[in-house]
Structure formats: C-alpha cells, structure tokens
Amino acid sequence: MPWWIWxxxxxxxxxxxxxxxxxxxPADPHQLYAEAEQAIQQQQPAVVQERIEKLRAFPDxxxxxxxxxxxxxxxxxxxxxxIPLLLQAAKTEDIRGQxxxxxxxxxxxxxxxxxxxxxxxxxxxxxxxxxxxxxILAGMLSSVQAYxxxxxxxxxxxxxxxxxxxxxALRAEIYLDTHRFKEAAADLAESIxxxxxxxTNSAKTLKMLRARTMVNDFSDTGGIEDRLDNPVSQNHFxxxxxxxxxxxxxxxxxxxxxxxxGADTPMLSGVFGKITAARNNSQLALxxxxxxxxxxxxxxxxxxxxxxxxxxxMQAGQExxxxxxxxxxxxxxxxxxxxxxxxxxxxxxxxxVEGRLVLADLALECGESDFADRVFQGLxxxxxxxxxxxxxxxxxxxxxxxxxxxxxxxxxxNVSVESLTNxxxxxxxxxAPQE
Numbered sequence: 001m002p003w004w005i006w007x008x009x010x011x012x013x014x015x016x017x018x019x020x021x022x023x024x025x026p027a028d029p030h031q032l033y034a035e036a037e038q039a040i041q042q043q044q045p046a047v048v049q050e051r052i053e054k055l056r057a058f059p060d061x062x063x064x065x066x067x068x069x070x071x072x073x074x075x076x077x078x079x080x081x082x083i084p085l086l087l088q089a090a091k092t093e094d095i096r097g098q099x100x101x102x103x104x105x106x107x108x109x110x111x112x113x114x115x116x117x118x119x120x121x122x123x124x125x126x127x128x129x130x131x132x133x134x135x136i137l138a139g140m141l142s143s144v145q146a147y148x149x150x151x152x153x154x155x156x157x158x159x160x161x162x163x164x165x166x167x168x169a170l171r172a173e174i175y176l177d178t179h180r181f182k183e184a185a186a187d188l189a190e191s192i193x194x195x196x197x198x199x200t201n202s203a204k205t206l207k208m209l210r211a212r213t214m215v216n217d218f219s220d221t222g223g224i225e226d227r228l229d230n231p232v233s234q235n236h237f238x239x240x241x242x243x244x245x246x247x248x249x250x251x252x253x254x255x256x257x258x259x260x261x262g263a264d265t266p267m268l269s270g271v272f273g274k275i276t277a278a279r280n281n282s283q284l285a286l287x288x289x290x291x292x293x294x295x296x297x298x299x300x301x302x303x304x305x306x307x308x309x310x311x312x313x314m315q316a317g318q319e320x321x322x323x324x325x326x327x328x329x330x331x332x333x334x335x336x337x338x339x340x341x342x343x344x345x346x347x348x349x350x351x352x353v354e355g356r357l358v359l360a361d362l363a364l365e366c367g368e369s370d371f372a373d374r375v376f377q378g379l380x381x382x383x384x385x386x387x388x389x390x391x392x393x394x395x396x397x398x399x400x401x402x403x404x405x406x407x408x409x410x411x412x413x414n415v416s417v418e419s420l421t422n423x424x425x426x427x428x429x430x431x432a433p434q435e
Contacts, residue, residue, distance in 0.1 A: 029055055029058040029060070029061045029064075032051045032054050032055050033051070033055065033061065033064050033068075035047070035051055036048050036051035036052065036055070036064075036068050039051065040068075040071055043075075045072055045075055048068055048071070048072060049072065051068070052065055052068050052069060052072075055068070062088075062092075063088065063089045063091060063092025063094075063095060063099075064089070064092065064094075064095060066085040066086070066088040066089040067085070067086065067089035067092075067095055067098070067099050067102070069085050070082035070083075070085035070086045070089060070099075070102060070106070071102065073085070074102065074105065074106060074109070077109070079105075079106040079107070079109040079110040080106075080110050082102070082106045083103065083106050083107065083110065086099050086100075086102055086103040086106060087103065090103065096123075096126075097123045097126035097128055097129035097130075097133075098128070098129050100119050100120070100122055100123045100126075100129075100133070101119075101120065101123055101126075101129045101132060101133045101136070103119045104116045104117070104119035104120035104133065104136060104137070104140075105136060107119055108136075108140055108381075108382065110384075111381075111382050111383060111384035111385065113140065113144065113350050113351065113382040113383075114350055114351065116140060117137065117140065117141070117350065120133045120134075120136055120137040120140070121137065124137075131157060131160065131162045134153045134156065134157055135153075135157060135162065135163060135166070135167065137153055138150045138153040138154045138157070138167070138170060139170060140382075141153070142170060142173065142174055143374075143377070143378040143381060143382065144350055144356070144378045144382060145177075145343060145346060145347055145356065145359070145374075145375060145378065146347045146348065146350065147174045147177070147178060147343070147347060148347060149347070149348075150170075150174060151171065151174060154167050154170060154171045154174075155171075158171065164190070164191065164194040164195075165191050165192075165194040165195035165198055166191075168187045168188070168190050168191035168194065169187070169188065169191040169200075169204060171187050172184045172185075172187035172188045172191065172204075172207065172208075172211075173374075175187065175211075176207065176210075176211060177371050177374065178340075178343075179214075181211040181212075181214040181215050182211070182215050182217070184207070184208075184211040185208050185211035185212050185215070185217075188204050188205075188207055188208035188211065189208055191204055192204050192205065192208075201227065202227060202228055202229045205224060205225075205227045205228055206228055206233060208224075209221065209224065209225065209228075209233075209237045209240075213237070213240055216244060217244075218237075218240065218241040218244045218245070221237075221241060222241065225237045225238050225241070231257075231258075231261045231262075232258045232261045232262035232268075233258075234258075235254045235255065235257040235258035235261065236254075236255075236258045236267070236268060236271060238250075238251075238254040239251045239252075239254035239255040239258065239271050239275070240271060240274075242254060243271075243274055243275055243278060246278075248275055248278055248279060251271075251275050252275055255268060255271050255272060255275065258271075264291075265295075266294075266295035266296075266298050266299040266302070266305065267295075269291050269292055269294065269295035269305075270292070270295055270302070270304060270305045270308055272288065272291065272292070273288055273291070273292040273295075273305075273308040273309065273311075273312055274308055276288040276312065277308060277311045277312055277315065280315060281315070282315050282316055282317065285312040285313075285315035285316040286316035286317075286318075286410075286411065286412070287412070288312055289309070289312055289313065289316060289318065289321070289410035289411070289412070289413070290410055290412050290413040290414075292305070292308060292309045292312060293309060293321075293407065293409065293410050293413055294413075296309050296325075296403075296407065297403070297407065299367075300328075300401055300402055300403040300404075301332060301364075301365065301366060301367030301401050301403075301404075302367050303328075303329050303332045303333070303366075303367060306325045306328050306329050306332075307325070307329060309321070309325050310322050310325035310326055310329065313325060313410070316410075318410055318411070320408050321407065321408050321410055324405050324406070324407050324408060325407070327404070327405040328403055328404050328405050328407070331404040331405065332366045332367060332404065333366075335362060335365045335366040336366040336368070338362055339359065339362040339363055339365075339366055339368065342355065342358055342359045342362055343359060346359055351383075353379060353383050353386050353389075353390070356375055356378070356379055357375075357379070357390070357393050359375055360372040360375040360376055360379075360397065361393075361397065363375065364397055364401065365401065372397065376390070376394050376397070
C-alpha cells in the first residue's frame with residue numbers, strides 16, 4: 001500500500017480520536033451560557049437556540065434555559081409566551097435581576113402596565129441591571145404621561161451620566177409636553193453633544209429650535225439650522241433667527257427661500273406675519289391680513305398664529321378682528337389650563353384610559369396636536385384590551401376644529417371661508433366630561 005494512503009488513514013484516525021475525546025469531556029455550562037448571552041447582544045437567535053439545547057443537559061441551569069427561551073420569544077414579539085418562562089427564571093438567584101428586567105419588558109409589550117412597572121421597580125437597586133431597568137421604566141412612565149415619576153428616574157440616570165444622549169432626549173420630550181421650553185432646548189443641545197453621530201440628531205435639532213421659538217431665544221443657534229435634513233425647515237428657522245436679531249430683510253429672504261423649497265403653509269404664513277408686524281407699518285399690516293387670516297382659519301387652534309394676526313389687526317386699525325383674536329386666544333388658554341389640570345389627575349393613575357382620552361381631546365381642542373398623538377400612542381401601546389374603543393375615539397380626533405369664536409373677514413379677503421373650513425365640517429367638538 002502506498003505511503004500516502006497509510007498517512008491518510010493515520011490522519012483520519014487521529015481526527016476521530018480527537019473528536020471522541022472532545023465528546024467525552026463535559027461541556028462547561030457557564031461557558032455555554034456566556035456564549036448565549038453574547039449571541040443575544042449580537043442578535044444571533046440561531047446561536048442562542050443551539051446553546052439552549054446543550055444547556056438542557058445540565059438540570060442546575062434550568063432557570064438559565066427558561067430565561068434564554070423567553071428572550072427568544074421576546075425577539076419574535078411573543079411576550080405572552082415569555083412571561084411564564086421569565087417568572088420561572090426569576091427564581092434562580094444568579095439571574096433574577098435580568099429576568100425581572102425582561103419580565104417588565106414582556107408585561108409592557110403585552111399591555112400589562114401595572115405588572116410591568118412593578119417588575120422593573122423590583123430590580124432598581126440591582127447593581128448590574130438597575131440602571132437599565134430604570135431607563136426602561138422611565139420610558140414606560142413617560143408613555144402614559146406619568147411625568148413627575150418619570151422625571152425622578154431620568155434625573156437619577158442623568159446625574160449618574162447613564163446613556164446621556166437617550167435620557168436627556170427623553171427628559172426633553174417631557175419638558176416640551178409640559179411647556180418647559182427653555183429646559184427642553186438645553187437638554188436637546190446636550191443630548192446632541194453627547195452623541196454627535198446619533199442619526200436622530202436632525203430630529204432633535206428640529207425640536208430644539210421649536211423650543212427656542214417658543215421662548216424667542218436664538219442667541220446661540222447661528223448655523224444650527226443647517227443640521228436639519230429638510231431645506232424648508234432650515235430656512236424657516238433661519239428666518240425666525242434673523243427676525244429675533246432685527247434683520248428683517250434677511251428674514252424675508254430666508255422665508256421666500258423656504259416657500260420656494262416647499263409651499264406657503266400656515267406655519268410659514270405665520271412667519272410672514274411676524275416679519276410684517278416687526279416693520280410696524282399700518283398699510284403693510286392691512287395688506288398682510290388676508291394671508292395670515294387664511295392660515296388662522298386653516299389652523300384655527302394655533303394660539304401663536306392668532307397672536308400674530310391680533311398684532312397685525314391692531315396695527316391696521318381692524319379693532320373687531322383684533323378683539324375676536326383675543327377672545328380665541330383667551331379661550332385656548334383656558335382649555336390649555338384644563339388640559340394641564342387633567343394631566344395632573346391622570347398621571348398617578350396608570351390605568352385611567354378614559355381620563356387619558358379626555359386629556360388627548362383637550363390637547364386637540366387647544367391646538368396641542370403633537371401631545372395628543374403621544375397620549376394616543378401610549379394608550380394603543382399599553383391598553384390593548386380597550387383597542388377598539390381607543391381607535392374609535394382616535395378617529396373622532398380627526399374632526400376638523402373650527403375657531404372657538406368666529407373671526408370676521410379682513411378687508412381684501414376674497415376667498416370663501418367655507419372652502420377653507422370644509423363644507424361638511426361638523427360643529428365644534430368638546431372635551432368629554434370627566435368621570
């Protein structure tokens with residue numbers, strides 16, 4: 001027999017012997033579990049499943065097996081299958097913290113909010129999982145407008161500099177909803193600086209500039225507008241910054257560029273009105289009224305637009321129109337006050353679905369549509385058993401709102417108000433009564 005055949009036979013025998021010896025050596029369950037956890041971080045479910053099968057040979061690791069199986073189910077968006085496994089895993093002391101954290105997430109995904117909150121709170125002091133559990137908890141509380149409690153947890157995390165880009169952005173959202181615009185702008189600026197490569201930085205910049213608009217402070221925002229992805233938004237905020245600096249011609253040019261890039265929206269008509277009002281010329285004010293009036297009728301619950309038109313009407317000597325603007329503004333302020341009172345009522349009551357629907361309706365009534373949408377998103381996320389009623393109520397939110405007080409048409413306005421408010425527009429809706 002040729003030598004090379006003998007060499008092949010010997011090599012094959014050695015490999016077979018190595019394989020047999022390796023199979024005789026027991027696997028290290030700790031190593032298997034560590035590899036499974038690493039595979040979870042790398043989103044490799046097939047590897048996790050393979051390690052699970054090997055770990056079944058070790059009865060002492062039944063809790064770890066249950067935990068890993070639960071994570072697989074959560075990755076498939078099957079939280080109800082994950083919950084009993086996580087309850088079993090939590091009985092294993094070594095992994096109790098992470099099991100309870102994932103249990104909180106599973107309860108949250110299945111719409112069991114009180115159970116989710118209780119599970120996450122139970123491990124806040126856990127040295128390995130406490131900060132992450134607190135972060136998840138703060139997000140859940142924020143989603144159901146339990147803002148005071150959410151802020152306590154976010155402040156704790158920010159003091160410890162935990163995931164600053166995310167926690168600062170989440171706190172800023174709460175500040176925006178509660179009209180703490182100066183604090184929101186500061187948090188968003190710091191969040192952007194904490195992670196300059198974050199793909200959401202353009203959205204954060206947009207929110208920051210909106211917050212600055214509300215306090216009319218663009219003192220240190222020069223050039224920030226260029227971070228925005230949308231050229232209309234870029235020029236919109238440049239116009240507002242130039243306006244705040246008294247550079248009216250530059251503001252006008254930026255506004256015209258925004259309109260050329262997009263369209264003359266109610267928002268941009270409002271900026272036009274502000275620039276005109278800053279010129280303080282009665283004839284220019286009179287000439288601008290039809291354009292701003294159109295924006296106000298199209299977006300009748302925008303208090304900022306109404307204030308701009310009120311100023312222009314006063315400059316143009318249109319006292320009746322100015323007075324009606326003031327009535328609308330006062331009415332919107334009163335509804336907004338009721339909205340914040342309702343927010344305080346529902347915040348500590350996590351499961352008050354009807355109270356939150358009332359809150360969303362009040363928000364829409366006073367023009368806080370972004371806040372209303374966030375309230376609705378939380379309802380859909382955590383109260384699945386009421387989904388049909390929630391979606392039915394949400395559909396009613398699409399009803400076009402009319403001005404609280406009818407606005408007299410200004411001189412030179414030649415467009416039918418009916419065409420702007422929709423011929424079939426129903427009567428003004430009202431907030432549902434509180435229980």
